[in-house]
Structures are given as C-alpha cells and as structure tokens.
Amino acid sequence: MSKTSSRDSSSSGNSAELIDRYLQAVRFWLPKSHRQDDLMAELGEDLRCQIEDKETELGHPLDKAEMAAILKRCGSPMMVAGRIGPQRHLIGPALFPIYEFTVKMVLLWILVPVFVIIVGPVNLANSGGDWASAVLNTFGDLWSGLFIAAGIITLVFAMIERTNTHLGAEIKWDPLKLPPVRTGERKPSPLKAVCQFGFNAFGLAWLLLLPKYPVLILGPAAALLRATPLLHTFYLPFVLLSVVALLRPGIILARPQWTWFPLLSPLLQSALVLILLNYMIEALAKTPSAYPFVVLQDAVRDSPKYFKLAGIVNLSILVSIACVWFAVCISAIVQTRVFLRHVRKRTSAASGIASVGVR
Amino acid sequence: MWYIVYVAYYMATGTASSEVFENLRMELRRGCLVVAVLAQLRCEQYGYTLRKALADDGLAIDEGTLYPLLRRLETQGLLVSQWREEDKRNKRFYRLSAEGELILKQLLAEWESINASLNKILQEA
Numbered sequence: 001m002s003k004t005s006s007r008d009s010s011s012s013g014n015s016a017e018l019i020d021r022y023l024q025a026v027r028f029w030l031p032k033s034h035r036q037d038d039l040m041a042e043l044g045e046d047l048r049c050q051i052e053d054k055e056t057e058l059g060h061p062l063d064k065a066e067m068a069a070i071l072k073r074c075g076s077p078m079m080v081a082g083r084i085g086p087q088r089h090l091i092g093p094a095l096f097p098i099y100e101f102t103v104k105m106v107l108l109w110i111l112v113p114v115f116v117i118i119v120g121p122v123n124l125a126n127s128g129g130d131w132a133s134a135v136l137n138t139f140g141d142l143w144s145g146l147f148i149a150a151g152i153i154t155l156v157f158a159m160i161e162r163t164n165t166h167l168g169a170e171i172k173w174d175p176l177k178l179p180p181v182r183t184g185e186r187k188p189s190p191l192k193a194v195c196q197f198g199f200n201a202f203g204l205a206w207l208l209l210l211p212k213y214p215v216l217i218l219g220p221a222a223a224l225l226r227a228t229p230l231l232h233t234f235y236l237p238f239v240l241l242s243v244v245a246l247l248r249p250g251i252i253l254a255r256p257q258w259t260w261f262p263l264l265s266p267l268l269q270s271a272l273v274l275i276l277l278n279y280m281i282e283a284l285a286k287t288p289s290a291y292p293f294v295v296l297q298d299a300v301r302d303s304p305k306y307f308k309l310a311g312i313v314n315l316s317i318l319v320s321i322a323c324v325w326f327a328v329c330i331s332a333i334v335q336t337r338v339f340l341r342h343v344r345k346r347t348s349a350a351s352g353i354a355s356v357g358v359r
Numbered sequence: 360m361w362y363i364v365y366v367a368y369y370m371a372t373g374t375a376s377s378e379v380f381e382n383l384r385m386e387l388r389r390g391c392l393v394v395a396v397l398a399q400l401r402c403e404q405y406g407y408t409l410r411k412a413l414a415d416d417g418l419a420i421d422e423g424t425l426y427p428l429l430r431r432l433e434t435q436g437l438l439v440s441q442w443r444e445e446d447k448r449n450k451r452f453y454r455l456s457a458e459g460e461l462i463l464k465q466l467l468a469e470w471e472s473i474n475a476s477l478n479k480i481l482q483e484a
Contacts, residue, residue, distance in 0.1 A: 083423030
C-alpha cells in the first residue's frame with residue numbers, strides 16, 4: 001500500500017472516529033426520547049461532507065487539528081444538542097407571570113412573617129435565651145422552608161404546564177370587564193369606604209371584647225395566662241385609635257369633596273400609632289420582668305412546665321410589635337411621599353391656572 | 360485616566376449597539392429562512408448541498424438550525440424525504456411536496472406584498 005493511500009485511509013479513519021466521538025457527545029445531551037438517530041446520521045453526513053470539501057480545497061487530507069477546527073466551528077456538543085433537541089421549558093410564558101406572583105406572595109408575605117413572628121420566638125424559647133443560636137436556627141429553618149416552598153410551587157406549576165390545564169383559563173377573559181384606567185387622583189370609592197368601616201367596626205368590637213374574652217387572642221392559653229399592667233395601660237389608647245380609624249371612612253363618605261383627607265388621614269393615623277408604640281417600647285424598656293405582656297395565672301404560677309408557654313407568647317407579642325413598628329414606619333414614609341406629591345401637583349396646577357389668568 | 364474612561368465607555372456602548380444589531384439581524388434572517396429553504400428545495404437536495412447552496416446565495420445557515428427546520432417542515436407536510444445511497448454513503452434527500460409547493464407560492468406572494476409595503480414606507484420616510 002502506497003504512503004498516500006495509507007495516509008488517506010488513516011485520515012478517513014481518524015475523521016470517522018472524531019465525528020463519531022462528536023456525535024456521541026451531542027447524543028449525550030439530547031433527551032432520551034429525542035435521541036433522533038436520523039438527525040444524528042444527517043449531522044454526521046454533513047460533517048463528513050464538510051471535511052471532504054475542505055480536503056478538496058486544500059489538496060491534502062486533513063490532520064486532526066484541522067478536523068477539530070471544523071467541529072469547533074460547528075459548536076460545542078451541548079450547544080448543538082440544545083439547538084437540535086426539542087424546545088423545552090418547565091413553566092411556559094403563559095403561566096410564568098402567575099407562577100412568579102405566587103412565589104413572591106408565598107415566600108415574602110407568608111413564610112417570612114411566619115418564621116419571624118412564630119418560629120423565631122419558639123426557637124428562642126427552646127434555646128434557653130441564647131439569641132445567637134436562636135437567630136441562626138431560625139435563619140436555617142427559614143432557608144429550608146423557602147427552598148421547600150419554592151420547590152413545591154414550581155412542581156405544581158410544572159404539572160399544570162404539562163397537563164395544559166391553563167389553556168381554558170387563557171380563553172375566558174372579557175375586555176369589557178377589565179378594571180378602569182387608574183389616574184393620579186382617584187375619587188374615594190364609597191364601596192371601599194363602607195368595607196373599611198365594616199372591618200374597622202369588627203376590629204373595634206374584637207378589641208372591646210378582649211378583656212372579657214381573652215380567648216379571642218390567646219386561644220386555649222387564655223386559661224393559663226393573663227395580661228400584665230403594661231397591656232392594660234395601653235389598652236385604652238389602642239381602643240381610641242381604633243375609634244379614630246372607624247371614623248375615617250365615615251368622614252370620607254360624608255365629605256367626598258375633602259380630597260386631601262384620604263391622603264392625610266392615614267399619615268396622621270400612622271403617626272399616632274408610632275407615638276403610641278414608642279411609648280409602649282419605652283415602658284417596656286423600664287419593665288424589669290421577663291414577661292412584660294402576659295404572665296401565668298395565679299393557679300399555675302409555680303408550674304415550671306408553663307414557663308416556656310409564657311415565654312413564647314411574650315416573645316411573639318414583642319416580635320409582632322417590632323414588625324408593626326417597622327411596617328408603620330415604611331407605611332408612613334410612603335404615605336408622606338404620596339401626600340407631598342399630591343400637594344405639589346395641586347400647587348403646580350394652581351400656579352399654571354394663575355399664569356394663564358395673568359396672560 | 361479620563362482617556363481610559365472615555366475609551367471604555369465608547370467600547371461598552373459600541374459593543375452594546377453591535378450586539379443589538381446582531382440580534383436584530385439574526386431575527387430578520389430567521390424570518391426569511393423558511394422561504395429560502397422551501398425555494399431551494401424546488402430541486403431535490405440533501406442537507407449539506409442545501410446548506411452550501413444557501414450559503415453561496417448569501418444565506419449561511421448552521422447545521423443546528425437547518426436540520427431541525429427540515430424536520431419541522433417535513434412534519435408539517437411541506438417536504439418529503441428519502442434515504443438513498445450516494446457515493447457509498449447514505450444521504451437523506453429532500454424535496455417539496457405538493458402542499459409545500461402551494462405554501463411556497465403563497466409565501467412568495469406574501470413576501471412580495473411585504474416588500475412592496477416596506478418600499479412604500481421607505482419612500483414615504
């Protein structure tokens with residue numbers, strides 16, 4: 001066998017081997033159901049044709065480096081498999097906005113508050129006052145909880161996507177039922193004011209019933225716990241605040257022309273809540289007791305097995321107060337910005353009218 | 360120092376705008392591929408010769424795009440294919456089906472219409 005023909009046969013052997021290795025790598029990244037033998041055969045044939053053409057152009061068989069250059073130009077096996085394989089997504093574009101919304105609601109507005117207000121105090125009570133380990137344990141539990149919740153939500157939506165059950169929901173919508181366009185100045189809605197009045201009335205009734213029926217807040221633990229003088233001291237101011245909150249929707253309904261009132265009143269209410277909370281925190285700081293909000297009833301005061309319960313409830317109330325304080329601060333900042341924007345708009349509109357009048 | 364900031368800024372914005380152009384260019388070409396492939400397959404060809412013919416006419420297309428496209432068009436009934444031995448190697452030959460010819464005619468009419476509209480818009484501008 002001559003040198004040329006032996007070189008030819010060895011190079012064709014090398015190219016075939018390299019192409020087979022490349023195709024094997026592409027096949028690895030394709031899903032099993034789509035290991036499309038035809039497609040692989042076509043791709044292989046295409047590569048062989050490219051090599052032949054290159055050899056004709058150069059006038060000599062390609063060496064391994066030149067063949068590798070052709071394969072490199074084709075692209076990495078993973079990338080080629082991605083292009084050749086079926087287009088797949090776990091959650092499609094139709095469902096993704098709902099999925100995103102659900103994940104945000106569950107993780108940020110349900111899980112995080114639950115862990116901060118309930119799990120955190122429980123961990124602290126179990127750790128015997130060791131804040132560092134309680135905080136670390138709570139963060140660890142929160143992290144696992146977030147992952148598990150996100151995983152379950154993703155799985156549910158992936159199953160919905162697979163079964164295409166959302167297609168029916170896609171079709172049923174009526175353009176005439178879309179909400180109206182929101183303008184900067186919204187007229188106060190009577191229905192919203194009535195609902196607010198209703199909820200505030202319910203809240204006030206609940207507050208008024210609390211001294212006689214502590215089970216409404218403490219549940220079965222009401223048989224074992226009672227409120228401390230600190231809570232009694234601040235009970236009346238909170239009731240008065242609730243009365244003020246109850247009056248607000250009434251004034252909005254009675255005086256709809258007071259367009260500044262719906263913007264200013266929440267801000268004033270937030271300010272009052274913050275003042276009250278600050279007084280409460282100051283009083284709390286001056287209270288030497290380990291149980292500032294609720295203590296064990298006289299009958300069970302000396303039972304060590306209920307100490308933990310009292311600790312957990314006090315911690316939950318303390319954490320809730322802290323969370324409410326933060327939430328009201330943020331709310332006050334937002335309400336201030338909204339009010340100032342309203343005032344600026346009014347001022348610029350008034351000065352605009354005045355300048356037109358001057359002209 | 361300011362010269363370096365200036366050059367870095369223009370490199371960044373230049374790179375960003377060339378990326379935008381490249382993406383839009385690919386979108387424009389992708390839209391024309393189906394018509395080009397169907398038009399080329401008025402004569403029977405196999406994958407590599409089809410790719411070469413398109414490239415020679417200025418519409419280069421890579422293997423990862425062409426073969427799935429051929430598969431899709433065949434599934435839609437616009438192409439028919441056949442494995443045949445040529446030069447001691449098995450190759451898959453494609454050509455237009457009857458439905459493919461009809462669709463190609465319609466697509467070409469649509470293409471002419473889009474072309475005319477675009478020319479009108481450009482003249483008005």
